[in-house]
Every structure is written in C-alpha cells, then in structure tokens.
Amino acid sequence: MSHLDRFKNISVIGAAGKMGSGILLLNVLHATKLMHHAPYLGQTFVINAIDQDFEHLQGLMNYLKEQLQKWAEKNIVELRKLYANRAHLIDNKDIIEAFVFEALSLVKPSINMEAAYHSTLIFEAIIEDETIKSSVLKQINDNNPHEPFFLTNTSAIPIEVLNQKAQLDGRIIGCHFYNPPAVQKLIEVVELKGGHPELSKIVDGFARHMDKLIVPSFDVAGFVGNGFFMREILFAEKMYNDLRKELDAQQALLITDKVSHELMMRPMGIFQLVDYVGIDVCVLIMKVMNTYLDEEIVSPLLTGLLEKGVRGGQHHDGSQKEGLFKYVKGRPVELYDIDTDKYVALKAPASKADEYLSVQTKVYSWNQLSRSKYREQHLKEAFEHLANEDSRGARLLKTYMAAMKALGLQLKEDGVTASTDYVNAVMMNGFYHLYGPVNDYNF
Amino acid sequence: MQKRVFIVAGYNTVSLGSGRSEFNPKKENPGLAHYIQEAGRKVLARINGAEHVDESVIGNFIASRFNNQAHLAAFIPSIDEKLKYKPAIRVEGACASGGLAVMTGVKSILAGTADVVLIVGVEVQNTVKAMYGADFLAQADYYPKRKDGHAYFFPGKFSDRAGAYASAYGEEYMRKGLAQWYVNCVENARLCETAQEFENKSDKLMETGLLPPDGSRFVDHLNYTDCSKVSDGASAIAIVSEEGLKRTGIAPNKAIELVGFAQAEDNIMEEPVDPLELSTTKAAVNRALSMAGIGKEQLATVETHDCFTIAGVLATEAIGFAAKGHGAAYVAEGNTARNGTIPFNTTGGLIAWGHPTGATGVHQVVTIWEQLTGQAGQAQIKVPDNKPYGMTVNMGGNDKTVVSMVFKKCK
Incomplete structure (x- = not known):
C-alpha cells in the first residue's frame, strides 16, 4: 500500500473537538486534492468523523460546511482549474457549491468507534489523558485488520507510552497540530524511537501537500511546544508572586501580562494565552508532564482558579470564555481579581499598571510589527533602548527575556530538541512570536 | 446637430x-x-x-x-x-x-x-x-465563453490584453505605465470627496503599483491595483x-453643450481583432471628434473607461494621443496626470473614484460637466480658453459597446 493509499480510508477520533475539527478539515481538503488527480480519479474516499454525541457532530458538520465554503471562495482560481473538465459547472458559484457538496460527502459522522475498524490511518485528537487515549487506540488496533497507522495529536504524553500501552508495535507517531490546525502552519512531529519508518514519510507528504511546516521534537513529555509554554507559565507565576509582595493581585497579574505582551511585543500576554488555551487544559498538560518528568510542573495559581470554576477556553463558535480576563469580541475588557473573586473593569488597573511600569521606550504593537517589513530593525532598536533603560518595566522585561532564553537552552540540554532553532521555530510559528526566545537581543 | x-x-x-x-x-x-x-x-x-x-x-x-x-x-x-x-x-x-x-x-x-x-x-x-460578482459581471461577455474563462472573468480578459502588450513591448515597460496610471488615479481621487479612494493615505502608491502580479492568487498580468473598484x-x-x-x-x-457623440458596437461572440488595440473605442472616439469638428489636441480633459489600468493605457492609443505601443510610455512620462499634457480621469476614474457599473457612463459626464463649469472643487483642473472641450469614453464588455461624447464649455 502506498503512502497516499492510506488516506483513502481514514478516521479522526475526537473530530468534533477544537483540534479534531481542524484536523478533520485538513484531511477533507487533502482528500479533495487527491481525488481530482490520477491515480485516484473516481475512487472512493472515506473520512470517518468520530465523536461522542450527535449534537457535537451536527455542530461539526455545520462548521465544516462553513470552512469549506470559505476555503473554496478563497481558492476559486485553483478550484476552477480543478473542475475544468466538468462542463456543466460554469459559474464560480456552481463550482464552489459542487466542491463543498463533494467534500462534505466524504465525511461520515459517527458516534461508534467501530467506524475506525476499516481505516488505514487514524488521527487521534481526544482528551489529553494517557489511559483514555491508549485504551481507544488499543481498541481500534485490536479490531482493525489493516494494521493502521496512528497519528496522535498529543501535546504532552510520550509517544512511547502510548505505543506500549496500546500495543501498537511502533505504528504510531506524534503529530501535534497547533490551534487552529487549518490555519496554523506548524506541526510538531515526534517520531517514536524504533517506530515504523513509513510514518514520518506519510506525515512529511501530508505536510507538503497542505503547505505545513514540520518541526521535529524528541519524545520527551510536553515536547517543545508545551515544554516551553508550561514552564513559561510557571515563570510568569513566579513573577506574579514576586510582584504580589508589593502590589495587589490585580496589579501583579496585569503587570506580568503586560510585560509578556506589550513589552515583549507578542500577540497576547501570557495570562491571556492561558485563557485562550484554557486554564483546565493547561492544568491537565502540567499534570501529564509531571507524571513523566523529574521536575515539579505545578501551578498553584491555575489550580486555584480552576477550583473556583474559572476555566477559560473557547466556546464552540470560537469566542473566548471567561478566564483571567472577561472578553468582548475577543478583546479583554475585565480582569479577574483573585483577592475578591470578582471581575473588575480593565481600564483603571491598566493605567495604573502602565504607571508602575513607566516605560520610556516606544514599543510597537505586535499588529504593527507583524505587518511591517522593517520588523527586524524595529525590534532591534526597541530592545536596544529597553536594555539601556532603567524603568521598572524594562527591568521586568530583562528578567523575563533572560528567563525565556534560559528555557529555550534548557530544552536542548534536556534532550527535548536537537537545536534551539527548533525551539524558536515552534514559538514563532505555533505561538506567532515575532522572534525566538533564543536570540541575540541584549538581555 | x-x-x-x-x-x-x-x-x-x-x-x-x-x-x-x-x-x-x-x-x-x-x-x-x-x-x-x-x-x-x-x-x-x-x-x-x-x-x-x-x-x-x-x-x-x-x-x-x-x-x-x-x-x-x-x-x-x-x-x-x-x-x-x-x-x-x-x-x-x-x-x-x-x-x-x-x-x-x-x-x-x-x-x-x-x-x-x-x-x-x-x-x-x-x-x-467578489468571486460571485465576477459570475454576474461575466455576462458582459458571450456566456458560452464563461466556462473557459478565468475565475475573475474580466480581470482575466484584460490580463490577456496586458500579457499581449507585455509580450509585444516588454513587461517592465508596460508595468511602469500601469503603475503610473494607478498613481494618477489615486492622487486624483484624494481630491474628490465622493471617490472610493478619497481616504487613501498610502505613501507607497508607485511601489505598490510596480509589484509583479501573482497568477496563482489572481490573474497573470494584473494586480488588484490594476483593477477598478x-x-x-x-x-x-x-x-x-x-x-x-x-x-x-x-x-x-x-x-455644457454636447457637440459630438458616437456609439459603436462590436460582435460579442468574437474575440478582439487585435488584443493590443481598443478598436471599437477607436471607432467611437473618431466619430465623436469628427462630429464635434475638433481634433484631440483641443480637448482639455478626458474621462476614459479605465476598468483596468491597461484599458487606460490602450485608450491613450485608441484616442490617438500615443502611437500604438507607446501608450505606456506616454502615461509613465506624466502626460495623463492632472498637470500633464491632457489630464485623464481627474477624480480618479474607475480605478480610484469607483466603478458602479451602470452609473459609470453618467459619472464620466458629470465629471466633465464639473470640470468645464468650474465646479470640480479641489479636483478642478485648468481649462484653457483654446481648449474648451472635454470627452468621455464609456466601454461595455471587452471593447464591445462604446459610447463617446464630446462636450464644450458654455459662455
């Protein structure tokens, strides 16, 4: 069986979830590309979308339709060429409708795991729980006569653990997509030592077809992405705790967030990112990493929030749930006050935080820089000024930047990655940072 | 008359x-x-x-x-x-x-x-x-050709003309002319409050206009900036x-007084005789000028149908301001700018004032009326006493229906 033949019958487990739905969409687009070219013209493709209940699957199909329509509209030039030999499809509208119909027809929604018993490729994107994951993978493997290949979207559990527990005989690879998978270019790939050699070729081919960037990581819990992110949360929490010695909770939290956002010129601050990913997800990933690493990765701050029911994460429509911040149209407007367990308007504490930071250097917003072709120059100049500035904000920034660099270097030293370039690549492509943590800025 | x-x-x-x-x-x-x-x-x-x-x-x-x-x-x-x-x-x-x-x-x-x-x-x-609008607008051509046409049908048609122009006279040569046409249009639109590009504040118009087209995203020989709004x-x-x-x-x-007009029609079922020429435009313009009894040198301004920048360049040739193949240079040298030899599209034309298709031919006449009666506000150009005329060229489809009119300032 060729690598591409394996894509003729695939299953996405956890398809209605945040990651699963994106992975499903990517696979639908991949299959529609294949089926229009020899040798797959006229052949049957099956994509099983498996999840726990019909309600979520119904939502998934609506999401898919909307996304496929958007994709088709954006790629109408390419699509018109693809449908050139279909004489009755004349207008763009005809072609877009035909494409969406055909693409959706590939998807077979199901609540039964049995649907995956005929698949040759299994994409797994279920809860980050070793026992549940390995049990699902084992069930499919035990009942599937095709010796399927498994691509797990785990962002923290060592692949070797899943391989052993599910008895997959090396037919598994870590294929960690970033949210949202259809948009984010990065796939962090974790090869199993002694794993099936064809797996990495399949992932390479898939990534190439879908214009994705692969960054390899070694099989160490958390890999590069969460290995960095979770430890950064712990660092930010330490900064928060240090600030608490002189400031109230609102100020300590906001100042830490502002340093990691505005002064570091990132798309969002560390605590907003925690909200985006989900406080519950972060706590779960830390728990997983804690299980496999000789290092205490625990966040009393996030655990405490979770106990109070502050969870973050996103609604099914992609809008942001309340977490450390409350959001309107994706923008934080209120801040959770840990001392009083109430949300307070952001404006006044934000001004107070700016006053505390008292930064003199003109820093650019991430939005400005991400569109500027003079980005490198602006970053260099701004960081040079900040490195020479003696404000509270500049001092906090220096501490934060130095800690991030140390984190990146530590990941290489701990054998999580072969190069700090990969750390930079993950943070820049997966987290949209404009520069990597291991950099030459003078901090 | x-x-x-x-x-x-x-x-x-x-x-x-x-x-x-x-x-x-x-x-x-x-x-x-x-x-x-x-x-x-x-x-x-x-x-x-x-x-x-x-x-x-x-x-x-x-x-x-x-x-x-x-x-x-x-x-x-x-x-x-x-x-x-x-x-x-x-x-x-x-x-x-x-x-x-x-x-x-x-x-x-x-x-x-x-x-x-x-x-x-x-x-x-x-x-x-836009991709659905392209389907509707494609009906300005012969519908059986739609299937083989580009997703963005008319940009595709005029991209073909631009491709032919580039092959005949040079890509870089043509691009400079198209970019200058775009710059002129936006600069003129900034002087007209009703223009779609009135608020355009870019200081990199020429840089943008000179960008090479990307056929994988749009058409092979034109950029978005080469297209009307x-x-x-x-x-x-x-x-x-x-x-x-x-x-x-x-x-x-x-x-203002209408002193000459002409309407010319070409066969919609046929491809242009020569992609390097707007032959129907040429026929209409010649008849309108002839009816008015004037030469093109007596025109103070022209409103032409620049649905694409290449159509603007080709119009300078069809009207006779530039010889065939010299239109790009004529535009690049500044002749069609508001302070040039013959100011074209003084409120931005279709590229920058906008192109509400059914309104465009009327908008052109309104603009000439404003200019010849001194009511063009910030966009006003000087209308010399020895050049009291203005002309419009309104085109339907790929140079298939053309209306050209010559107007004279009244005393």
Whole structure:
C-alpha cells in the first residue's frame, strides 16, 4: 500500500473537538486534492468523523460546511482549474457549491468507534489523558485488520507510552497540530524511537501537500511546544508572586501580562494565552508532564482558579470564555481579581499598571510589527533602548527575556530538541512570536 | 446637430465599497432605491423641480443578479411623485449602460419628444463577495465563453490584453505605465470627496503599483491595483434643449453643450481583432471628434473607461494621443496626470473614484460637466480658453459597446 493509499480510508477520533475539527478539515481538503488527480480519479474516499454525541457532530458538520465554503471562495482560481473538465459547472458559484457538496460527502459522522475498524490511518485528537487515549487506540488496533497507522495529536504524553500501552508495535507517531490546525502552519512531529519508518514519510507528504511546516521534537513529555509554554507559565507565576509582595493581585497579574505582551511585543500576554488555551487544559498538560518528568510542573495559581470554576477556553463558535480576563469580541475588557473573586473593569488597573511600569521606550504593537517589513530593525532598536533603560518595566522585561532564553537552552540540554532553532521555530510559528526566545537581543 | 443639447445639474453619490471608512461589507448597506432617489432628487432640486422633467432614463447593468431586482424604470417615480405617469426607460449595455442612458436622453431631445430628460445611472454590487460578482459581471461577455474563462472573468480578459502588450513591448515597460496610471488615479481621487479612494493615505502608491502580479492568487498580468473598484453608487444629470435650459432657469455658464457623440458596437461572440488595440473605442472616439469638428489636441480633459489600468493605457492609443505601443510610455512620462499634457480621469476614474457599473457612463459626464463649469472643487483642473472641450469614453464588455461624447464649455 502506498503512502497516499492510506488516506483513502481514514478516521479522526475526537473530530468534533477544537483540534479534531481542524484536523478533520485538513484531511477533507487533502482528500479533495487527491481525488481530482490520477491515480485516484473516481475512487472512493472515506473520512470517518468520530465523536461522542450527535449534537457535537451536527455542530461539526455545520462548521465544516462553513470552512469549506470559505476555503473554496478563497481558492476559486485553483478550484476552477480543478473542475475544468466538468462542463456543466460554469459559474464560480456552481463550482464552489459542487466542491463543498463533494467534500462534505466524504465525511461520515459517527458516534461508534467501530467506524475506525476499516481505516488505514487514524488521527487521534481526544482528551489529553494517557489511559483514555491508549485504551481507544488499543481498541481500534485490536479490531482493525489493516494494521493502521496512528497519528496522535498529543501535546504532552510520550509517544512511547502510548505505543506500549496500546500495543501498537511502533505504528504510531506524534503529530501535534497547533490551534487552529487549518490555519496554523506548524506541526510538531515526534517520531517514536524504533517506530515504523513509513510514518514520518506519510506525515512529511501530508505536510507538503497542505503547505505545513514540520518541526521535529524528541519524545520527551510536553515536547517543545508545551515544554516551553508550561514552564513559561510557571515563570510568569513566579513573577506574579514576586510582584504580589508589593502590589495587589490585580496589579501583579496585569503587570506580568503586560510585560509578556506589550513589552515583549507578542500577540497576547501570557495570562491571556492561558485563557485562550484554557486554564483546565493547561492544568491537565502540567499534570501529564509531571507524571513523566523529574521536575515539579505545578501551578498553584491555575489550580486555584480552576477550583473556583474559572476555566477559560473557547466556546464552540470560537469566542473566548471567561478566564483571567472577561472578553468582548475577543478583546479583554475585565480582569479577574483573585483577592475578591470578582471581575473588575480593565481600564483603571491598566493605567495604573502602565504607571508602575513607566516605560520610556516606544514599543510597537505586535499588529504593527507583524505587518511591517522593517520588523527586524524595529525590534532591534526597541530592545536596544529597553536594555539601556532603567524603568521598572524594562527591568521586568530583562528578567523575563533572560528567563525565556534560559528555557529555550534548557530544552536542548534536556534532550527535548536537537537545536534551539527548533525551539524558536515552534514559538514563532505555533505561538506567532515575532522572534525566538533564543536570540541575540541584549538581555 | 439639428438642435443644441445641453448638460446641466450633475450629481454623484459616494462611490461606496472597500476603501471608504463608512463601508462595512458585513452590515446592510444602502440599496438601489436609496441611490436612485439620492442622485435623482439632487438633480431635480438643481433644475428647480420635477415638473420640468419630460422623460427619464435609467442606466443599469445587472441589478437582476446583484439585487434580484429588474424593472428599474419603475423606480423613477419614487424619486418624486411628479414623475409618476411620465415616460421612463431602463437601458442596458453592460458597463456602458450609463453612457447609453445619456445617449438615449440626447436622442429624445434631438427627436423633439422632450426638452428636459433626467438621466440616472446606478449599480449596487457589494451585495455578494467578489468571486460571485465576477459570475454576474461575466455576462458582459458571450456566456458560452464563461466556462473557459478565468475565475475573475474580466480581470482575466484584460490580463490577456496586458500579457499581449507585455509580450509585444516588454513587461517592465508596460508595468511602469500601469503603475503610473494607478498613481494618477489615486492622487486624483484624494481630491474628490465622493471617490472610493478619497481616504487613501498610502505613501507607497508607485511601489505598490510596480509589484509583479501573482497568477496563482489572481490573474497573470494584473494586480488588484490594476483593477477598478467594486462599487455601489449612482450618478445623475439632466439633458436639456435650449427651451429646457430656459424652463429650468439654469444659467448658461452652469451648462455644457454636447457637440459630438458616437456609439459603436462590436460582435460579442468574437474575440478582439487585435488584443493590443481598443478598436471599437477607436471607432467611437473618431466619430465623436469628427462630429464635434475638433481634433484631440483641443480637448482639455478626458474621462476614459479605465476598468483596468491597461484599458487606460490602450485608450491613450485608441484616442490617438500615443502611437500604438507607446501608450505606456506616454502615461509613465506624466502626460495623463492632472498637470500633464491632457489630464485623464481627474477624480480618479474607475480605478480610484469607483466603478458602479451602470452609473459609470453618467459619472464620466458629470465629471466633465464639473470640470468645464468650474465646479470640480479641489479636483478642478485648468481649462484653457483654446481648449474648451472635454470627452468621455464609456466601454461595455471587452471593447464591445462604446459610447463617446464630446462636450464644450458654455459662455
């Protein structure tokens, strides 16, 4: 069986979830590309979308339709060429409708795991729980006569653990997509030592077809992405705790967030990112990493929030749930006050935080820089000024930047990655940072 | 001409679409009735009332697709109840619908069936996304060709012309001309409050215009900046006889006189004879100038149908300002800029003022009327005494229907 033949019958487990739905969409687009070219013209493709209940699957199909329509509209030039030999499809509208119909027809929604018993490729994107994951993978493997290949979207559990527990005989690879998978270019790939050699070729081919960037990581819990992110949360929490010695909770939290956002010129601050990913997800990933690493990765701050029911994460429509911040149209407007367990308007504490930071250097917003072709120059100049500035904000920034660099270097030293370039690549492509943590800025 | 024909009381609505800060494609925008009424009422106020109007003509290309609305002549009485039961007609000739509307009104004056004709041109296109709008606009060509056409059909057609031009005379040579055309248009639009690019503040217009096209995302030989805008809007004007001029009480120096006109038609089922030439435009322009009894050197300004920058460059050749193949250099050297030898499209043209298709031919006449009567505001150019003429060139489809008119300043 060729690598591409394996894509003729695939299953996405956890398809209605945040990651699963994106992975499903990517696979639908991949299959529609294949089926229009020899040798797959006229052949049957099956994509099983498996999840726990019909309600979520119904939502998934609506999401898919909307996304496929958007994709088709954006790629109408390419699509018109693809449908050139279909004489009755004349207008763009005809072609877009035909494409969406055909693409959706590939998807077979199901609540039964049995649907995956005929698949040759299994994409797994279920809860980050070793026992549940390995049990699902084992069930499919035990009942599937095709010796399927498994691509797990785990962002923290060592692949070797899943391989052993599910008895997959090396037919598994870590294929960690970033949210949202259809948009984010990065796939962090974790090869199993002694794993099936064809797996990495399949992932390479898939990534190439879908214009994705692969960054390899070694099989160490958390890999590069969460290995960095979770430890950064712990660092930010330490900064928060240090600030608490002189400031109230609102100020300590906001100042830490502002340093990691505005002064570091990132798309969002560390605590907003925690909200985006989900406080519950972060706590779960830390728990997983804690299980496999000789290092205490625990966040009393996030655990405490979770106990109070502050969870973050996103609604099914992609809008942001309340977490450390409350959001309107994706923008934080209120801040959770840990001392009083109430949300307070952001404006006044934000001004107070700016006053505390008292930064003199003109820093650019991430939005400005991400569109500027003079980005490198602006970053260099701004960081040079900040490195020479003696404000509270500049001092906090220096501490934060130095800690991030140390984190990146530590990941290489701990054998999580072969190069700090990969750390930079993950943070820049997966987290949209404009520069990597291991950099030459003078901090 | 057996009778004198005058143009008075022009009005343009805003050309609404991307580029205008008040435009939000996700919200409901004004519809056909809004634009027809706004433009029509302004003209009626300027001619001192609807009672003076004998007939009306409305130009529109394809509201039946963009707005699911046909039978537009019946919107005319909604402008003013005094227009109820008076004659009104809708005319269509793709993007030349506006020019045809003006021509139709002129013929009524010449035929003696009317002394005052209200002309309205309208199109509302932002009701669908561009790739669906492209389907509708493709109907300006022979529909059986649609299947083999580009997703963005007309950009594809004029990209083919640009490709032929680049092959014949050089890519870089052509690109400089197209980029300069774009720069001129935006700079002119910045002087006109109703223009779609009025708020364009870019200081990198030339840099943007010189970017190489990306055929994988759009068409092979044109950029987005080489294309006219997707626009909503209306333009209106009144055409009057000498009797009509007296009846409306408009001072002669606020009128311009139509001294030459021509309409030319080519076979829609055939490809252009020569992609390097706008042959139908050439035929119409020559006849209009001949009827006016003037040479192109006597024109103070031209409003030409730059649905694409390459159409602007080719128009300079079709009119005869530049020899064949020299249009790009003629434009690049600044001859068509507002301070050049012959200012073209002084409020931004289709590229930057906007292109509400059915309104465009009327908008061109309004612009010439503004310029020749000194009412163009910030966009006003100098009209020398020895060059009291202005010309319009309104094109439908790929140079298939063309209306050209020559106007003279009145004293």
